[in-house]
């Protein structure tokens with residue numbers, strides 16, 4: 567396979583947003599797109615880097631069904647669809663993947679699904695989305711700003727203990743209690759800057775050049791909670807696997823240990839026979855496993871790391887449906 571071109575795209579608002587797709591060559595190889603006329607799903611269109619590379623592998627009769635929950639990503643996908651009839655676009659969450667696939671009559675007939683989870687660079691880089699402590703903006707963090715409560719509404723109303731638990735669980739932040747207390751004392755918070763300042767006052771800044779910003783873990787935790795990311799991932803992996811044809815593959819790229827642990831466990835449950843109590847007779851149907859791990863975890867090589875620091879934390883796992 568030749569190396570796919572790196573995409574640049576123009577969002578609906580006319581701003582040029584770049585997103586370098588991670589592990590692009592590895593992902594396309596892992597999906598093993600051998601059914602050129604088949605239907606594939608890109609559940610995380612983003613700016614379409616992986617999607618374009620998937621389309622490039624297909625014949626005129628193949629298609630990619632693209633999903634994203636973010637309206638800006640969907641606007642870019644709709645623009646691509648104007649010149650790419652093999653693309654179908656749906657604004658949907660992972661948890662709705664099975665419904666979308668069923669609406670097309672393709673349950674059990676999908677040849678490959680990609681989930682490149684987490685946030686895109688355009689989401690992080692757009693101050694108005696409120697995802698990053700690096701840009702001053704409203705404290706929002708919703709991937710779909712038309713749904714649910716934003717980060718400010720939640721942080722300004724939740725109990726201190728609930729906030730502490732979320733920062734602990736989804737940020738693995740040791741100082742979660744101190745940070746939650748400071749957040750409650752500083753309420754109301756309306757901007758990313760305000761939250762970053764409150765957190766920074768509770769967490770000593772590392773003094774090495776590579777040290778992370780003190781608010782990194784708290785921002786990650788709030789974002790995961792606001793978008794229900796881990797539950798979405800769990801439901802999405804199940805829905806994606808169930809949509810596959812025998813021989814079809816599911817590739818998931820995750821960006822932090824909480825996500826990767828969840829993918830690893832879900833793949834293990836799909837690819838290993840359940841451990842049954844010794845006394846019970848084992849029936850054949852109980853030893854049939856529906857999946858086969860295609861490889862161990864795949865990580866970016868040095869040349870990708872040199873050109874795309876975001877790839878540092880990316881892990882690709884792939885499972886194939888065998889039954």
Ligand SMILES: C[S@@+](CC[C@H](N)C(=O)[O-])C[C@H]1O[C@@H](n2cnc3c(N)ncnc32)[C@H](O)[C@@H]1O
Nearest residue numbers: 587610612613614615616635636659660686798
């Ligand atoms: C890392 S980016 C994907 C980038 C894409 N592969 C590319 O090459 O441009 C992740 C995308 O997944 C979307 N996303 C994250 N969680 C989602 C979910 N639960 N349901 C649907 N889309 C989701 C985000 O809105 C974001 O656009």
